[in-house]
Amino acid sequence: MLFITLAAASLFAQxxxxxxxxxxxxxxxxxxxxxxxxxxxxxxxxxxxxxAYVEPENVTFLLVPALTRNDTDLSRAVARAALPPxxxxxxxxxxxxxxxxxxxxxxxAPGVLIAVEKGKSKYHxxxxxxxxxxxxxxxxxxxxGRGEGKRPDRVERVGRRKPPRAEKPPEAKIEQMSPLAYxxxxxxxxxxxxxxxxxxxxxxxxxVPEGTGDAAVVLTGGTTPGVYSYVITYVGTGSTKxxxxxxxxxxxxxxxxxxxxxxxxxxxxxxxxxxxxxAVHASALxxxxxxxxxxxxxxxxxxxxxxxxxxNPTGCVPLNERLKTGSNYLAVPGFxxxxxxxxxxxxxxxxPKRATSGTLYVYWGGLYIGSIVGQADPRNSNYVIFSASLxxxxxxxxxxxxxxxxxxxxxxxxxxxxGGSELSINVGVRRPTELAPAGDALYxxxxxxxxxxxxxxxxxxxIADLEAVSGFGMVMxxxxxPFESVGQSSYTTIRMTVKALDxxxxxxxVAAGTAGVVVTSGSSWILExxxxxxxxxxxxxxxxxxxxxxxxxxxxxxxIGYVTLLLDKAVQSAAAxxxxxxxxxxxxxxxxxxxxxxxxxxxxxxxxxYPPAYVFVSRVEYSTPYVPNTVVYSVDGxxxxxxxxxxxxxxxQTTYFPYRTLSCGAQEYTIPNSFKCINxxxx
Numbered sequence: 170m171l172f173i174t175l176a177a178a179s180l181f182a183q184x185x186x187x188x189x190x191x192x193x194x195x196x197x198x199x200x201x202x203x204x205x206x207x208x209x210x211x212x213x214x215x216x217x218x219x220x221a222y223v224e225p226e227n228v229t230f231l232l233v234p235a236l237t238r239n240d241t242d243l244s245r246a247v248a249r250a251a252l253p254p255x256x257x258x259x260x261x262x263x264x265x266x267x268x269x270x271x272x273x274x275x276x277x278a279p280g281v282l283i284a285v286e287k288g289k290s291k292y293h294x295x296x297x298x299x300x301x302x303x304x305x306x307x308x309x310x311x312x313x314g315r316g317e318g319k320r321p322d323r324v325e326r327v328g329r330r331k332p333p334r335a336e337k338p339p340e341a342k343i344e345q346m347s348p349l350a351y352x353x354x355x356x357x358x359x360x361x362x363x364x365x366x367x368x369x370x371x372x373x374x375x376x377v378p379e380g381t382g383d384a385a386v387v388l389t390g391g392t393t394p395g396v397y398s399y400v401i402t403y404v405g406t407g408s409t410k411x412x413x414x415x416x417x418x419x420x421x422x423x424x425x426x427x428x429x430x431x432x433x434x435x436x437x438x439x440x441x442x443x444x445x446x447x448a449v450h451a452s453a454l455x456x457x458x459x460x461x462x463x464x465x466x467x468x469x470x471x472x473x474x475x476x477x478x479x480x481n482p483t484g485c486v487p488l489n490e491r492l493k494t495g496s497n498y499l500a501v502p503g504f505x506x507x508x509x510x511x512x513x514x515x516x517x518x519x520x521p522k523r524a525t526s527g528t529l530y531v532y533w534g535g536l537y538i539g540s541i542v543g544q545a546d547p548r549n550s551n552y553v554i555f556s557a558s559l560x561x562x563x564x565x566x567x568x569x570x571x572x573x574x575x576x577x578x579x580x581x582x583x584x585x586x587x588g589g590s591e592l593s594i595n596v597g598v599r600r601p602t603e604l605a606p607a608g609d610a611l612y613x614x615x616x617x618x619x620x621x622x623x624x625x626x627x628x629x630x631x632i633a634d635l636e637a638v639s640g641f642g643m644v645m646x647x648x649x650x651p652f653e654s655v656g657q658s659s660y661t662t663i664r665m666t667v668k669a670l671d672x673x674x675x676x677x678x679v680a681a682g683t684a685g686v687v688v689t690s691g692s693s694w695i696l697e698x699x700x701x702x703x704x705x706x707x708x709x710x711x712x713x714x715x716x717x718x719x720x721x722x723x724x725x726x727x728x729i730g731y732v733t734l735l736l737d738k739a740v741q742s743a744a745a746x747x748x749x750x751x752x753x754x755x756x757x758x759x760x761x762x763x764x765x766x767x768x769x770x771x772x773x774x775x776x777x778x779y780p781p782a783y784v785f786v787s788r789v790e791y792s793t794p795y796v797p798n799t800v801v802y803s804v805d806g807x808x809x810x811x812x813x814x815x816x817x818x819x820x821x822q823t824t825y826f827p828y829r830t831l832s833c834g835a836q837e838y839t840i841p842n843s844f845k846c847i848n849x850x851x852x
Contacts, residue, residue, distance in 0.1 A: 187212075187266045188292055189220070189318035190285050195259030197283055197296075198326045204253035205299040205537045207280075207308035207564055208265050211272030218309040218424075219266035219294060225251035225313035230500040230580065230727050231587075233594070234630035234652070236475045251725045252498070252580070253313040253537055255530035263311065264318045267292035277307040282328035285321035293327075302564035306383055306427040310568055313535050313725050314419075350382060350458050352563070353508035354570035356715065357386070357451040360439050365447045370440040374404070379432040380458040386425040386437055387571045391450045391718025394418045395443035399425050404434040413442065421534075421572050421723055424454075450718045452571040468504060468598045468622040468632070469801055471791060472517075475499075475592040498582030501596045502652055502729035503624040503632050504533070505573040505712040509600035512561040512569075514579065516541060517595035519554050524584045524592075529555040534575025535726040536565050555581075573712045576719055576728030596624075621786040623663055627796060633663045635758065635786065643679075643775040643784065647747065647760045650768045652729055660744075664759045666788040669781035674806055676754035681775035686745045686760070747771035755787070 187210070194200040208221040228251060235246035254261055267285055269292055276282065280297030302308055359373035377384045386401065394416050401410045416423045428435065441447045499518075506512065518529060522545075531538045539559040546552035561569070569575055579596055623633045631651035637643055647665065669677040720728045744763030749756065758773055789802040 187219075187268060188287075189264060190267055190287070190292070190294075190321050191262055191264040191318035192285070192321060192324050193259060194257035194261040194263055196324045197263055198281065199257050199263065199296065200259045200261070202257050203298060203300075203537060204255070204257055204261075204311070204313075205562065205565065206263075206311040207278070207297045207299050207302050207305065208311055209277060209295050209297075209307045209309070210266060210268035210293065211270075211274060211295070212268040214274075216272075216274065216277050216295070216307045218307060219268075221263070221265040221294075221309055221311035222314040223253045223257070223311045224262040225725060226254050226496070228252050228496040228498050228583065230498050231475075231584075232727065233473065233475065233499055233501045234626045248500075248727055250727065251313060252532055252535060253311075255537055255540060265294050265296075265311070267294045277304060278302045280329070281326055284325045284327045286323040286325075287319055287321050297564075298562075299564035300562040302562075304383065305564050305567045306385070308564070310536075310565070350456060351508060351510035352454070352456050352566040352570055354387070354452050354454045354573075355507070357437065357453055360437060360449060360451045361714075363448045365441045365449050367441055367444050367446070370438055371449065372436065372438040374434060374436050375453050376434050377428075377432065377453075377455050378457055381432060382430050382456040382458065384428040384433070384435075384456070385454045385567070386428070386435075387452050387454050388414070388416055388423045388425060388439075389450045389452055389571050389715060389718065390421045390720075390722035391448055392416050392423070392722075393443065393445070393447035393449070394420075395441070395445075395447060397425075397447075397449070398440045398442050400438040401426055401428065402436040402438075403428075404436055419722055419724065421575060421719060422568070424567075448718075450715070452715075454567055454571050466600050466620045466622065468624055469789060470501065470503075470594075470596050470624045471627060471796075471799065471801055473594050473627050475594065496583035497585065497587060498532070498580040499584065499592070499594060500578050500580045500727045501594070501624075501626060502578050502630060502727075503626065504579050504596075504598050505577040505716070505729075506569055506598070506600060507573060507712075508570065509566065511600065512566070513599045514538060514559045514561065515557075515595070515597035515599065516559065516581065517554070517556045517593075518581055519546065519552055519593045520584060520587075522551055522553050524587050525553055526583075527553065529581055530583070531559055532580040532726070533561070533565075533569065534572070534578060534728075535723070536568060536575065538562075538565075571715075572719055573715045576716055576723065576726065577712070578727045578729055580726070619784060619786065621665060621789065623665075623789055623791060623801060625661060625663075625791060627793070629661065629793075631661075631762075633665075633760065633791075635665045635667070637667070637784065642777065643681075645756075645758065645773040645775065646770055647758050647773065648768060648770040649760060649762050651765075660764055661762045661791060661793050662759060663762075664757055664788070664790040665786055666755055666757045668756075668785060668787045669754045669777060670783040670785075670806065671779075672782040674783070677777050677779070677781040679751055679754055679756055679775050679777055681749050681751050681756045681773060683747050683749045683758075683771055683773045686747050686769055686771045745769050747773070749773055751775075754781075757788075 199206070204223045206221065206223065208219045209216045210219040227249065230248045230250055232246050232248065269290060271293060272282065272295070276295045278297040279301040280295055282293060282295050285292050285294070297308065299310065357373050357375060360371040362371055365371060388397065396413055396415050398413045399411065410426050410428070412426065414423060414425050425439070439449060439451065514531060516529070516531060525543060527543050529541045529543060531541065538561055541555045541557040541559070543553035543555045546554050620634060620636045625631055625633070629651065631649050633647065633649045635645060635647045637645040645667070649663070669679055671677050716728060720730070745765055746761045748759045756775055758771070760769065760771055762769060787804055788800065790798055790800050792798040
């Protein structure tokens with residue numbers, strides 16, 4: 170088992186480490202708290218991110234897609250790795266960078282100032298909870314790993330900045346009325362390469378919009394460990410940032426530089442200072458306030474049953490005795506994210522009472538999110554039900570987004586004595602996103618955009634998306650994007666029903682049709698045809714390349730895999746099909762996947778007599794040879810989590826919004842002042 174070293178624990182490390190100390194969480198006064206700690210030090214007149222790590226604990230990951238069949242080969246379904254403890258124990262070792270002297274400025278977030286003494290010297294470090302950090306530019310996350318540091322002679326908590334009284338975040342309204350601060354990441358393709366020679370350089374331009382609170386260039390997982398120099402030029406003024414950054418072994422990401430607020434165009438140049446050829450994976454990260462475009466993307470899972478036993482004609486036996494002890498975590502793949510102002514994880518898990526202590530801990534990748542207390546199942550007292558929604562702290566967004574969800578796996582546990590049990594599980598993710606349509610020319614009439622995703626992890630693992638843009642007419646794309654095959658594949662049918670209502674919630678009639686299904690290996694045909702839609706299959710390629718790179722960097726938590734895609738640009742298939750039916754104000758799109766393990770996409774067009782006020786997914790269903798037709802989601806009208814969004818400007822008003830974020834798959838251009846979506850970047 171490999172662990173991230175102390176150096177690699179610093180995701181945002183930007184230079185040589187200072188003095189490093191190690192002490193127990195009990196000595197530091199942190200025992201009993203969350204492991205999602207963020208660390209900063211005051212040095213040379215300002216606060217800066219500091220390297221830190223939390224000692225991890227060994228766990229067993231039970232990979233859910235491989236557990237859904239009762240003839241599962243357990244060796245493919247179980248993986249040993251590590252997670253930070255859900256609660257810092259007295260004996261948990263915490264290592265951190267510390268700076269000499271005493272800070273002379275207010276810390277950048279609520280938290281605790283800790284002083285450590287070694288010999289005659291005194292050092293300090295400021296520790297905050299991720300939930301209390303609004304500007305992560307000053308902080309590093311304490312990552313799970315092992316490292317070496319000095320043992321301090323004395324540790325003392327010398328100051329505390331208290332957080333304001335906690336307030337419940339306001340619920341999003343159906344029409345977005347005020348700006349939201351959101352985070353987004355997009356890949357920088359021109360400086361992403363697998364073969365940068367020693368001394369070689371790569372460069373690109375990218376744009377950030379009005380309302381940017383901060384931006385950063387990030388080297389992500391898969392970048393060869395070593396030293397890289399950089400020059401970042403603000404094109405408007407010619408001012409530059411220069412320096413070097415060290416990428417450590419195992420690091421999922423390393424920030425090159427934070428760039429500050431405001432609308433800007435940047436030229437980025439990265440050079441390989443190592444003696445060997447290097448791979449470079451780069452993204453931009455932005456925090457923006459935006460009220461013009463708003464939608465709530467939803468990823469829902471089907472209700473998945475996990476039988477921990479094998480059955481044959483003579484009876485059923487427990488799957489494996491070794492699952493009866495130890496810390497077992499259910500690992501559910503498919504939750505990749507690229508942008509959000511708010512992320513909520515919905516959890517449902519039903520387990521035997523003997524398999525749990527009564528508390529369920531939730532992780533996303535290697536990041537601890539929160540806990541849920543179980544309740545007795547009123548129908549069967551031998552079972553416990555965990556059901557709750559957890560809001561992801563915004564301080565964790567800069568770690569989730571450039572890595573598209575740190576491998577896209579949400580883990581739940583610990584569970585003990587699961588042999589012979591049957592579990593049922595649902596996991597969902599809701600996230601508002603503020604992404605503008607691709608292209609500079611926008612519509613002159615009210616437009617709605619929505620996206621609904623269904624994650625299937627039984628008998629095969631894939632995600633199905635329905636994305637649409639609507640005004641007087643509507644264009645929808647339903648796509649199915651499989652993950653790595655974990656057993657016998659099978660056909661699946663997905664049905665999503667879309668309804669249209671006017672401002673009085675009265676039905677708006679609709680007519681619809683389709684051009685059929687295309688099986689594709691990453692072709693940009695759908696984006697070339699429908700440039701105003703967001704990524705569709707492009708996000709699949711973007712996530713695939715990022716996560717594949719991350720798999721080579723991280724060993725402490727599971728990372729999802731994808732199928733190997735076909736080499737042909739497009740393969741027509743009679744096995745896969747799409748059927749579109751209408752009834753009044755409802756359109757039902759039914760995608761039959763056939764027996765394919767390749768991405769599929771179907772284009773659907775619709776027309777209204779006048780633009781509807783609300784367009785929303787009212788029903789989601791699926792079926793397989795092993796699972797009869799199942800309703801995953803059903804509502805009568807727009808409801809949270811909603812999928813209809815606010816309008817674009819009316820005719821005659823300004824319709825230009827040049828920042829396209831993820832809609833292009835890249836926010837880069839060929840030469841200054843020549844903004845466009847570049848098809849070659851869809852790969």
